[in-house]
Amino acid sequence: MSAMELEPQTKASQRSAPDTVRLTTAQALVRFLNQQYIDVDGEVTPFVEGIFAIFGHGNVLGLGEALQEDPGHLKVYQGHNEQGMASTAIAYSRQLYRHKIFAVTASAGPGSANFVTAAGNAYVNNIPILFLPADTFATRQPDPVLQQIEVDGSATTTTNDTLKPVSKYWDRVERPEQLMSALLKAFEVLTNPATAGPVTVALPQDTEGEAFDYPLSFFKKRVHVVKRIQPSATELAEATQMIKASHYPVLIVGGGAKFSEAGPAIEAFSNKLKIPIVETPTGKSTVSSAFANNMGGTGVLGTAAANDVIAKADLIIGAGTRYTDFTTASKTAIDPEKTHIININLNRMQSYKFDGFPVVADVRDTITQLTNALSGYESGFTDLADTKAAWQKERNRLAHTNYDAPDFTPEVKNQFSPETLAEYAAKLKTHFTQTEAVIAVNDTIAPDSIMVAAAGSLPGDVQRIWDPVEPNTYHMEYGYSMMGYEVPAALGVKLAEPDKESYALVGDGSFIMLHSELVTALQYHKKINILVFDNSGFASINNLQMAQGSNSYLTEFRTADHDILTIDFAKIAEGYGAKTYHANDRESLIAALEDAKKQTVSTLIDIKVLPKTMTQGYGQSWWRVGVSEVSDNPKVQKAYRAIQEGIDQAFKY
């Protein structure tokens, strides 16, 4: 929860100041944004760093004019794609543990519609971002205006209504004075860790420029206090008892643990009580991969070590996890009828999942209190070092997979024939395997560099084989798994941590889909590094399709005459002004990475990799997907039966 405090000095000075100030809605908005502060563990900092803008007729004369006149401390950047610049804003806030945000503004109609995908991303991941889409005229005098959809059944429905289901708070300011209540509500939501997420305040074009005598009190410095909610005595006592009664407790580190900055507390807990930890994609790098009891990523994309301890667990402690299908192997890896569950979460709904015992509280402080309450307790896990060592051995094998070895079989087996793989090798001019490439990157870049990934086969690879040693260096968006997040997010990360290198690990499909903010990075001299893993296709979906009995269909990038498509991604980025490289083996990749470190300009390495050479499942890694019940293909029929067997095993809700 957050509470808002008004500074006493500001209150006093206001008494002698004039009561009102005449401003346009947009001017008032900018002034208000300048006055929002956040208090996290006693440290007070400005909450709104700046604003990304793409102007059109809907926002250039109102909000654009207000920003031009006086942005205050706000840093104003030009974006190049609304979804892209919003992704930059999301990554910025996420990297800073949600302690700071960017607002984003777009023109009415298509510009605002481009926000929707990014808003979904922010919603799923609980990331605060303020969307300021322009809207059609409140007066309706010139209706229909350019870009107005003119909905038949309702004059109040505009493009911006598409942002409603992906906003935690949504408002449309049709009169200047409405701005005040709208923004007060908006900032409560944005700064409250239990509700944080995307907020939309739609701004009709005419209202933006209309003036009102705003009370000066509205522009007081406002400090939103992030409170660490403590567990109740009952919650603490019951959770302590449940851990004491267990022999094989396992703690799942989720995104909530990361946002609570619970890493040191979790290490102390795990060390003292000998409780292994496993990680969700968002939770990774809360605790160092080097920490002895950290078994790594869990679930469908998990390591053998993590999935082993989960299989053995008689108690799961979910620390800030939403228990998505990827974490629970579609509810087959965790069975609350056999395993006790404690859920520590700020969000009550999340804490109810799997019928767990809910502890509705801050993760860091709850874990610390449990550590203190459990003196004398040790789990029955005695072989964690061996379990972890066995996984490290497997990681080492994956670092050296060799297409040229006589006994080579790809990690993803029985899908492409040797001839098809050879065709890829010849066309892409590579024998490089994806696992070898990913591990080479992990081992070559500076440990404090921040990697970003989101979609395709890379999230699975890195969940298993990327070892983040330094805290908060693993920036994974796997809630919405939004293709195209990677490049703009690398810029958001760079803005958040300017002294560190940021690397986007991106598939060729994702890169093609959205990389406009590379231009923004170049324009504002913010160095990002883009690593394109080019396997000429939507390879992860091709894997999924073929694993479920279907033929390869529309998931490889082939020309109309069935040739494998080859694209020079380095040349594309060179055209924008980036320093670029080609890599098709370990040596060329490492040389490129080393040279890229010396650059001050953004870089792109075009890494050609073979399909089917990404990692595959370990342990309980079933994923429920929608296989066809009726098909002429016997392989699809078989896959359908297998899915039904999985469903029989799965926990039902």
Ligand SMILES: Cc1ncc(C[n+]2csc(CCOP(=O)(O)OP(=O)(O)O)c2C)c(N)n1
């Ligand atoms: C915006 C968006 N559209 C579609 C998808 C579905 N999807 C997930 S992975 C994928 C293919 C990704 O291809 P690429 O980036 O080349 O990575 P690869 O799978 O080849 O590793 C698709 C289409 C998605 N996650 N996001």
Ligand SMILES: O=C1C[C@@H](O)[C@H](O)[C@@H](O)C1=O
């Ligand atoms: O549909 C999907 C399948 C996943 O394997 C992939 O990582 C993800 O991006 C996705 O959208």
Ligand SMILES: [Mg+2]
């Ligand atoms: Mg690909």
